[in-house]
Amino acid sequence: MPPPTTAGFDFESLRQVFDFSYFWSYREVLxxxxxxxxxxxxxAALLAAGSGFVVCLLRVSRSRAARxxxxxxxxxxxxxxxxxxxxxxxxxxxxxxxxxxxxxVNFAPTLSAVLALxxxxxxxxxxxxRTGILSIPRGHIDAGRAVAMGRALIxxxxxxxxxxxxxxxxxxxNSVSLFKATxxxxxxxxxxxxxxxxxxxQYEMRPLPLYSSAAFLFFAILFMLSALVQALTERWRTRAWx
Amino acid sequence: xPPNADPESSQPVVKVVDLHKSFGALEVLKGISFEVHRxxxxxxxxxxxxxxxxxxxxxxxxxxxTSGEVRIxxxxxxxxxxxxxxxxxxxxxxxxxRMDIGMVFQQFNLWPHMTVLQNVMEAPxxxxxxxxxxxxxxxxxxxxxxxxLDKRDxxxxxxxxxQQQRVAIARALAxxxxxxxxxxxxxxxxxxxxxxxLAAMRDLARDGMTMMVVTHEMGFAREVSTNVIxxxxxRIEEEGDAxxxxxxxxxERCRQFLSRVLR
Amino acid sequence: xxxxxxxVLNNLDALLGGLWVTVQVSAIAFVLALLLGFAAALVxxxxxxxxxxxxxxxxxxxxxxxFVQLMWVAxxxxxxxxxxxxxxxxxxxxxxxxxxxxxxxxxxxxIQGMDRGQxxxxxSLGMPPLLTxxxxxxxxxxxxxxxxxxxxxxxxxxxSxxxxxxxxxxxxxxxxxxxRVWLEPIEIxxxxxxxxxxxxxxxSTLIKWHTDRMRARxx
Numbered sequence: 001m002p003p004p005t006t007a008g009f010d011f012e013s014l015r016q017v018f019d020f021s022y023f024w025s026y027r028e029v030l031x032x033x034x035x036x037x038x039x040x041x042x043x044a045a046l047l048a049a050g051s052g053f054v055v056c057l058l059r060v061s062r063s064r065a066a067r068x069x070x071x072x073x074x075x076x077x078x079x080x081x082x083x084x085x086x087x088x089x090x091x092x093x094x095x096x097x098x099x100x101x102x103x104x105v106n107f108a109p110t111l112s113a114v115l116a117l118x119x120x121x122x123x124x125x126x127x128x129x130r131t132g133i134l135s136i137p138r139g140h141i142d143a144g145r146a147v148a149m150g151r152a153l154i155x156x157x158x159x160x161x162x163x164x165x166x167x168x169x170x171x172x173x174n175s176v177s178l179f180k181a182t183x184x185x186x187x188x189x190x191x192x193x194x195x196x197x198x199x200x201x202q203y204e205m206r207p208l209p210l211y212s213s214a215a216f217l218f219f220a221i222l223f224m225l226s227a228l229v230q231a232l233t234e235r236w237r238t239r240a241w242x
Numbered sequence: 243x244p245p246n247a248d249p250e251s252s253q254p255v256v257k258v259v260d261l262h263k264s265f266g267a268l269e270v271l272k273g274i275s276f277e278v279h280r281x282x283x284x285x286x287x288x289x290x291x292x293x294x295x296x297x298x299x300x301x302x303x304x305x306x307x308t309s310g311e312v313r314i315x316x317x318x319x320x321x322x323x324x325x326x327x328x329x330x331x332x333x334x335x336x337x338x339x340r341m342d343i344g345m346v347f348q349q350f351n352l353w354p355h356m357t358v359l360q361n362v363m364e365a366p367x368x369x370x371x372x373x374x375x376x377x378x379x380x381x382x383x384x385x386x387x388x389x390x391l392d393k394r395d396x397x398x399x400x401x402x403x404x405q406q407q408r409v410a411i412a413r414a415l416a417x418x419x420x421x422x423x424x425x426x427x428x429x430x431x432x433x434x435x436x437x438x439x440l441a442a443m444r445d446l447a448r449d450g451m452t453m454m455v456v457t458h459e460m461g462f463a464r465e466v467s468t469n470v471i472x473x474x475x476x477r478i479e480e481e482g483d484a485x486x487x488x489x490x491x492x493x494e495r496c497r498q499f500l501s502r503v504l505r
Numbered sequence: 506x507x508x509x510x511x512x513v514l515n516n517l518d519a520l521l522g523g524l525w526v527t528v529q530v531s532a533i534a535f536v537l538a539l540l541l542g543f544a545a546a547l548v549x550x551x552x553x554x555x556x557x558x559x560x561x562x563x564x565x566x567x568x569x570x571x572f573v574q575l576m577w578v579a580x581x582x583x584x585x586x587x588x589x590x591x592x593x594x595x596x597x598x599x600x601x602x603x604x605x606x607x608x609x610x611x612x613x614x615x616i617q618g619m620d621r622g623q624x625x626x627x628x629s630l631g632m633p634p635l636l637t638x639x640x641x642x643x644x645x646x647x648x649x650x651x652x653x654x655x656x657x658x659x660x661x662x663x664x665s666x667x668x669x670x671x672x673x674x675x676x677x678x679x680x681x682x683x684x685r686v687w688l689e690p691i692e693i694x695x696x697x698x699x700x701x702x703x704x705x706x707x708x709s710t711l712i713k714w715h716t717d718r719m720r721a722r723x724x
Contacts, residue, residue: 013585079705081663083677084698091690142304143351143410147365147417148340150333157368161355183570187670194572207580215569215577222568 016208023213026200033196034217037182040113040190044182045175047118052125059130070126077123082116082181089116090188113185121178128174132167133159169233176225183218193217253316254279255421255452256301261310263296270296272476274310278421278469283453285463285484288473289499294456297473298425301454302343303336314339315420341369344414348426350406352398352413358385359394362413370417377416384412388442404435408442415446422446424455460504464488472496512687513696519683523676524700530593530675531662534600538661539654541601542608549613559609566606571664575599579671596668596675603664604657611653615646648723652716659708666701676700 023030058070077085090112097105107115136159144154186195197214201207256278263271270293278284286294299305301312303320312319319339322331352361359381366377385391388408398406407427414422424443428436440462447453447466457463463470467484472493480493491497513520549559566574579595582588589595619642627637647654669678680697684690 009586010584017581017585075706076702079702079709080698081666081701081705083666083669084694084701087681088694088698091684092694095691137349137351139347139349139351140353143345143347143353143413145304146302146340146343146345146347147414148337148369149365150337153368157364158353162353165355180568180570183572184667187572194576198576201580208584211573211577211581215573218573219565219569222570223564226568 013208016206017212019209020213022200022204022206022209023217026196030193030196030200030214033191033193036110036190036192037179037185040110040117040182040185040192041175041179043114044118044121045178047114048121048125048174048178049171051119051122053129055122055126056129056133059126060133074123074126077120078127080120082120083184083187085120086113086116086184086188089119109185109188109190112188113182113190117178117181117185121174121181124174124177125171128167128170129163131170132163135166136162165236168236169229172229172232176222176229179225180218180222253313255282255315256454257311257313257316258297258301259311259313261297261300261312262308263293263300263305264308269308270476271300271307274473274476274478276471276478276481278452278454280452281450282469283447283467284455284469284471285467286454286456286471286473287458287460287463287499287503288479291475292473293476294473295425298345298423298454298456301423302340302345304345314342337369341417342420344417344419344422346407346410346414346422346424346427348429350398350403350410350430352406352409354398357395357397358390358401358409361398361409362416365413366416380416380418381412384415385409387415387445388412402435403431404438407431407435407439411439411442411446421452421454424453424457426456426458428457428459458503460488460500472499474499508689509692512683512689513692516679516683519679520676520697520700523674523679526593526673527662527665527675527677530597530600530668530673531658531665534597534665535604535658535661537597537601538604538608538657541605543612545605545609546612546616549609550616563606563609566602566604567610568606569603571599571603572667572670574602575667575671578602592668592671592673595671596665596673600661600664600668604661607657607660608654611650611657612646615650616642619646648719651719652712655708655712655715659705659712662705662708663701 055070055073058066059074061067061070090107090109093112093115094105094107140158140162141154144158149157182192183194186192186198189195193214197210201210204210254277258277259275261271261274262269274293274297276284286297288294296305300307301319303312306320311321317339318331320331320336322329322335352358353364356364359378362381362384363374363377366372366380367374370377372380382391382394385394388411390405390408390412393401393405393409398409401409411422411427427443428439431439436459440459443453443455443462444466455462455467464484469482470480470484470487471478472480472487472491472495474493474495480487480491480496487496488500491500545559545563548555549563552559569577575596578589578599579592582595582598583590589598623641623645624637627641628634632641665675666677669675669681672678676697680693683693687693
């Protein structure tokens with residue numbers, strides 16, 4: 001590491017930390033990077049919620065084989081560090097697929113990012129959905145069985161409508177975490193906010209204001225998102241309807 | 243089968259033969275046999291743990307019997323006879339018979355995300371596949387029967403326990419069942435609310451519905467039931483005419499139970 | 506198979522050395538996070554004038570991605586406060602910051618959720634607040650929150666993969682270096698992934714045992 005330029009506290013450097021003018025002058029390229037974060041987040045969230053739901057159904061199925069597959073899936077993706085999986089999906093998966101499909105397969109970085117983050121977080125979503133489904137009182141299901149409703153009908157008309165409302169807060173929290181995770185996609189050359197910040201730093205040689213601004217920006221966005229989710233959760237809880 | 247013969251009128255509505263039910267190593271029902279005929283109102287009484295609820299839940303196959311037979315109007319429930327061999331029935335087959343059985347639960351089990359009217363209409367529309375307008379008429383008719391038509395657009399959470407249970411009765415009736423099962427319908431209710439539910443059940447009996455009721459309400463059992471079954475430790479200790487079982491039981495255990503409960 | 510031997514087995518010492526660095530960084534970061542988080546929770550709860558400062562600290566730590574924090578600590582802090590002086594220190598500091606936010610919240614909700622009766626019974630026996638905290642409240646909080654605390658360690662281990670970005674020679678760093686050198690990503694990255702997954706899986710199984718045992722004992 002290059003030795004620090006000061007031996008103790010340096011007010012001049014501190015002033016630079018709060019100097020947002022550098023960030024502002026590059027705002028177009030930097031904020032377009034932020035847009036990429038949101039884009040990756042959007043698609044990854046769809047993938048994560050969608051496959052999470054499917055896996056959740058596997059986990060609550062009557063077939064032991066299905067439950068086993070579902071559990072293995074969840075354990076695998078919850079125990080895998082995101083960065084590890086990201087590099088694996090981007091560098092290894094195309095090569096494996098190339099050998100299997102005998103045609104040249106290449107992943108664009110953005111695709112790898114969406115795939116990796118989506119699959120990683122599908123494990124969390126699957127758990128969240130499963131908790132929601134299992135929280136529906138047994139009696140409601142028995143009442144459905146007593147009026148001769150089949151399993152699919154019970155799931156569709158009784159369990160899911162209630163479960164969706166119960167899992168929404170936790171699912172939103174999962175989504176906020178997913179957005180936080182999109183910050184690592186720069187490491188496989190996806191042109192997101194951090195990617196552009198690092199480039200600008202190399203060009204301007206001014207790490208202090210730029211990295212600090214990036215940190216503050218991320219903080220502001222994530223703080224607002226968490227606060228929003230919190231407010232919504234409170235509102236839904238007080239509007240208890242059973 | 244001769245075209246004019248009605249195969250169901252001569253059969254008992256519910257026929258249970260040598261029913262056994264074990265949960266793991268614990269045997270809860272140890273060989274239960276009885277018949278319920280049309281217009282019978284059967285009260286099932288006994289101490290907690292005697293297997294009353296389990297028995298009722300076996301009658302509509304919410305619990306799967308370990309062995310024995312349940313027949314509804316002669317039709318086997320939970321199994322098929324395949325040229326003399328017994329095979330487990332499919333869920334579709336079981337549900338076809340469940341449509342003729344109504345059940346009311348101790349915890350009401352109304353669906354909280356639907357209004358009262360939607361609760362009652364749900365099964366006629368989605369199980370019997372009736373058109374919505376017809377289902378609505380049936381539902382409103384049944385809600386009127388339990389005197390809750392004015393609450394039809396409310397959510398269940400806003401109703402009292404007694405009102406919720408009456409909605410549950412209407413919901414079961416909307417399927418036009420041949421027999422109604424009641425699993426301790428008033429045990430979760432405050433005493434003031436019990437009366438309205440018992441009154442609804444009394445009206446049902448008077449209108450000729452076949453009913454099986456697991457209950458601790460001995461007054462109801464004596465006034466409304468035609469038969470009483472006393473269960474002890476998974477077996478039928480005493481059964482017969484309601485008046486007879488409740489005032490002059492032959493079994494000592496039954497006598498002890500009644501003296502404890504009727505004090 | 507030949508590739509495997511050439512690329513992975515020959516470099517096993519580098520990979521295992523990286524694994525050891527991962528363990529070190531994670532352990533130091535976690536201990537630091539516990540201290541910082543506990544301190545922040547206490548300040549947030551009991552030091553009225555500094556409440557908002559502590560809350561801001563906690564929110565900042567929780568709402569900033571670990572990668573962003575790493576870059577910030579590694580490239581901004583040295584010039585402002587003169588420390589960290591090594592990338593390794595920057596690595597465990599950033600990891601500690603990230604987790605201290607969550608741990609502070611865990612401690613806070615644990616302490617606040619502690620049954621008021623516990624505190625009152627201690628006070629009525631004449632126990633001063635500090636002793637009550639040390640002997641009655643804290644042990645119970647630690648026990649009750651231990652699953653959440655241990656899960657945070659899991660998060661630290663998973664996040665530690667990012668310190669490779671600031672050139673800390675952990676497992677991920679060596680794996681990526683070898684990939685660039687040998688241009689054979691399949692074996693190396695798969696083995697690396699396997700090592701990380703195995704590590705995390707073993708830890709999470711231990712945590713699950715502990716949680717189940719606790720639930721059996723305390724309900």
